[in-house]
Amino acid sequence: MPLPQTEIPGRLQMQLAERGIRMTGPRRAILSVIETATKHLDATQILRKARTLDASVDRSTVYRTLDLLKRQGLIDELDLMHLNGEGHYYERKLGRDHIHMACLRCGKITEFVSKTFESLKKQLERDCNFHIVVARLEVGGYCSACRH
Amino acid sequence: MPLPQTEIPGRLQMQLAERGIRMTGPRRAILSVIETATKHLDATQILRKARTLDASVDRSTVYRTLDLLKRQGLIDELDLMHLNGEGHYYERKLGRDHIHMACLRCGKITEFVSKTFESLKKQLERDCNFHIVVARLEVGGYCSACRH
DNA sequence: ATCTGTAATGCGACTCAGTCGCAACACAAT
DNA sequence: ATTGTGTTGCGACTGAGTCGCATTACAGAT
Known part of the structure; x- marks a missing residue:
């Protein structure tokens, strides 16, 4: 997975700020997980990792944040041919x-x-x-x- | 949806027979629905239509038959960008x-x-x-x- | 035509991903 | 510090798909 090493941490957070979208604790945790991911994660994995940063994060907040990022065109949703169940995987959308x-x-x-x-x-x-x-x-x- | 008009009804059934796969009532109904479809159908729609041909067809038989056809490479599974919910759509795989x-x-x-x-x-x-x-x-x- | 082994089926209970309404909360602009 | 609005956690819910099991039905052999 060729993620550019030049990527600034907190970039997603910045892109949301530029669009005037409110930043919150749970959101910060979720964005950070997505940005630092080294493989494709599904919603459940994102939730688990986000909880290590902010223990209160709820499943529905993960889904709502993923929806937000999709609508903003900042992440892509993948199926990866449904090799493991029916869920979706997410990754930063870069150039x-x-x-x-x-x-x-x-x-x-x-x-x-x-x-x-x-x-x-x-x-x-x-x-x-x-x-x-x-x-x-x-x-x-x-x-x-x-x-x- | 450019389905060839030259398509023989019962072709799917023939292709399964060629492979030595057992034919049954419910299977015939499901195959027929898939072959005569004029738009992309999901599992629930296939079930409903199949039941008009064979009222006893069960939901799990539809899923099992779709799995069979996928494994045989006779149908393709589509998401159609999840415009309506999380389910999948199916279509005959032609050339x-x-x-x-x-x-x-x-x-x-x-x-x-x-x-x-x-x-x-x-x-x-x-x-x-x-x-x-x-x-x-x-x-x-x-x-x-x-x-x- | 009947028998028979095996594959397929219906049923029902279950899992899992994702959604929703709502009351409580927290952000950021003033 | 205050306040309005957007966001959150919670819990209940939906809908797609799966699974085990007892029963049934197909198709090949007799």
């Missing part, structure tokens, strides 16, 4: 979209940035006269270590 | 993959077949040494009628 590849055998998630994907989105917007807000490409299959 | 575009305002689903998408998948398999089993590209945004 360019990337493709998620999920290995159906070992569960490894690989991310991939592609110029062709960018072209495809442009083609889509042009040919279909469609204004893209969010694009999600997920692939299931077998990674290099697991293919036979 | 080439297509992209699903969901309008965030009017809810219209548009399908799009793209040569670039095919290239992208080939590039992915080559560059990442990844064997693709299923690829799902979903886009949310505003359709031509709803963009402003």
Whole structure:
């Protein structure tokens, strides 16, 4: 997962402040968890980690904050091919979209940035006269270590 | 939704037979519903329609049959950007993959077949040494009628 | 046509993700 | 310090999907 090392901690918090959105204790905890994540987390994992920073955080606050971040276009929601149950995973939305590849055998998630994907989105917007807000490409299959 | 008119009714049933999979009443009803669908259906809708053909069909049989068809690679599972709740939608898997575009305002689903998408998948398999089993590209945004 | 092993089914109870209404609370602007 | 409004925790709820189990029904062999 190529997260840029140059990322400033508290950036999400800043982006919400810029938009005039109120900052609170639980929100700070949740944002911090999302920012410092080293893998894709689901709502339950975010809740658990947030509680180590602010023990009072409630499940519904996690969901409400995730909704807020989605609406603000600051995070992306992923399924990761539902390898583990029906829930969703979340990650910071940074500059360019990337493709998620999920290995159906070992569960490894690989991310991939592609110029062709960018072209495809442009083609889509042009040919279909469609204004893209969010694009999600997920692939299931077998990674290099697991293919036979 | 560009379903080929040349499609033989009962084709899914034939494909399962070819693979030596047992045919039953409830299964026939569910397959028939999927084959004759004119829009994307979720499990609950499939259940309701299947019951008009065979009143005894149970919810769990629908889920089990959908799992079977997924494992056999005969249907695709879609989220359609979760415009209506958390459930999944299903459609026959025919030759080439297509992209699903969901309008965030009017809810219209548009399908799009793209040569670039095919290239992208080939590039992915080559560059990442990844064997693709299923690829799902979903886009949310505003359709031509709803963009402003 | 009947028998029979195995796969599929219906049922009901269950899990788990996510939602909602509401009273209490806390932020930030004054 | 005060206050209005947005946010929170709580608890109850919904809806999708799962599971174990006793029963049923398919399809191949006789």
